[in-house]
Amino acid sequence: MLIGAGLVVLLALVAILVPRGDGFRPLDPASAGPTGARALSQVLERRGVQTDVVRSVEELRAARTDSGTTVLVTGPDVPERAVALLRERRDVHRLVLVTPSAPILDGLNLPATPVGRQGRLEAACEVGAVQPTDTLSAGSLVYRPTTSGVTTCFAAIDEDRPDDVAPAAYLEFGATGSHPDTVVFGQDQAFSNAHITRESHAAIALRLLGTETTRVLWYVPSPDEDDPAVEGDRPTAPEWILPALIITALTVLLLCLWRGRRLGPITVEPLPVVVPAGETTSARARLYRRAGDEQAVARILTDAATEEIRRRLRLPADADVARIAEAVHRATGEDRSEVSALLSTTVPDSLDAHARRLRRLRRKVRTS
Structure with missing residues (x-):
C-alpha cells in the first residue's frame, strides 16, 4: 500500500512539472517553439524587412504605420478595440489576416464568412503572393465570399452547393474607403516554425510579407480582461486538464494492477500442435x-x-x-x-x- 501511495505522489509531481509551453501566443515571432514564428521573422529581417511586434491594444495604437507597412494579424481572437484600430489603418500597404473569425471580418467590413477546414489544397491560379503550382497542407480554413469582386485562390470544391462561389483559403479584397488592401489567409501553419518548410508555406509567407514592403507590423493579440477578445473558432482547454488526465490514467492503471494481483499469476499453456502447410493444402x-x-x-x-x-x-x-x-x-x-x-x-x-x-x-x- 505504501508503495502504491508513493507512486501516486511521484506521478502527481511529474504531472505538475510537465512543460506547458514557452509562454508565447501562437505565431509569436519571438517564440522558437513549434507554434511560434521566429524562423519566418528571422528570414524577413535577413531580407531587409523590419519586423516590429505589438502584443497589446495600446502598443497597436502607438505603433506608426505608412504606405510601406504591412500589418499582420495572427489568430482568430482579436479584442474589439483592436478591430476598431485596424479599421482606421487605411494608409498601410497591406493588411494580412491569418484565420480571422467571422466577427473580425464583419468588424472590418470584409464580405466573407468562414466555412470550415479542408484537406490539402492546390492553388491552380496566380494571385498576388500565390503561384499556380503552390500547395497548402491539410487543415486550411476556407472562407466563402458573400459578394462578387473578391479575388480568391486555393478554392475548395463544395459538392453541397455547386452553384455558389467556391470557398477558398486565400482571399484578396481591394482597398476601399472602409479598409486597405486586405488579404485573408486561412492556413496559420504556413507561418509556424514546425510547418513552414512543408508544401509551399515558406514561399507564400515570404511573398506575402517580404515583397513590396519594408516593414511588417506583427500584431499578436493577447488576452485583455478589460476588453474581451472577439470570439474565435478555436476553443481552449484549461491548463490543468493535461495533468488531471495524466493522473487519472495512471491511477486507473495502478488500480488495474492492484486488482489484477488478486487473481494470481498468469497461467502459461503450451500452444496447440502446429499443422504443416502440406496437410492443410491436402x-x-x-x-x-x-x-x-x-x-x-x-x-x-x-x-x-x-x-x-x-x-x-x-x-x-x-x-x-x-x-x-x-x-x-x-x-x-x-x-x-x-x-x-x-x-x-x-x-x-x-x-x-x-x-x-x-x-x-x-x-x-x-x-x-
Whole structure:
C-alpha cells in the first residue's frame, strides 16, 4: 500500500512539472517553439524587412504605420478595440489576416464568412503572393465570399452547393474607403516554425510579407480582461486538464494492477500442435473434391500459375494475359496463343490435364 501511495505522489509531481509551453501566443515571432514564428521573422529581417511586434491594444495604437507597412494579424481572437484600430489603418500597404473569425471580418467590413477546414489544397491560379503550382497542407480554413469582386485562390470544391462561389483559403479584397488592401489567409501553419518548410508555406509567407514592403507590423493579440477578445473558432482547454488526465490514467492503471494481483499469476499453456502447410493444402483439396467444384479448383490453379509467372518474369501487377503470354514466348519459346488460352481457361474439359499443362508451363518459366 505504501508503495502504491508513493507512486501516486511521484506521478502527481511529474504531472505538475510537465512543460506547458514557452509562454508565447501562437505565431509569436519571438517564440522558437513549434507554434511560434521566429524562423519566418528571422528570414524577413535577413531580407531587409523590419519586423516590429505589438502584443497589446495600446502598443497597436502607438505603433506608426505608412504606405510601406504591412500589418499582420495572427489568430482568430482579436479584442474589439483592436478591430476598431485596424479599421482606421487605411494608409498601410497591406493588411494580412491569418484565420480571422467571422466577427473580425464583419468588424472590418470584409464580405466573407468562414466555412470550415479542408484537406490539402492546390492553388491552380496566380494571385498576388500565390503561384499556380503552390500547395497548402491539410487543415486550411476556407472562407466563402458573400459578394462578387473578391479575388480568391486555393478554392475548395463544395459538392453541397455547386452553384455558389467556391470557398477558398486565400482571399484578396481591394482597398476601399472602409479598409486597405486586405488579404485573408486561412492556413496559420504556413507561418509556424514546425510547418513552414512543408508544401509551399515558406514561399507564400515570404511573398506575402517580404515583397513590396519594408516593414511588417506583427500584431499578436493577447488576452485583455478589460476588453474581451472577439470570439474565435478555436476553443481552449484549461491548463490543468493535461495533468488531471495524466493522473487519472495512471491511477486507473495502478488500480488495474492492484486488482489484477488478486487473481494470481498468469497461467502459461503450451500452444496447440502446429499443422504443416502440406496437410492443410491436402485437406483443402479433399474438400474441393468432395464438393465436386472443378471450376473453383481450375480458377485457383490458373490464378496461382499466372501470379508465379508474372513475378518470375518481373511483369507489373496489372499485366494482362496477352502481355504475360508475350513474355512467356520470349523467355521459353512457347506459342503465344497456347499460353494465352491456357491462362484464360477457367472451365477446362479435364482438370487433371489442365493442372499438368499449368505445372509444365510453370516449370519451363522457372528454368528459363
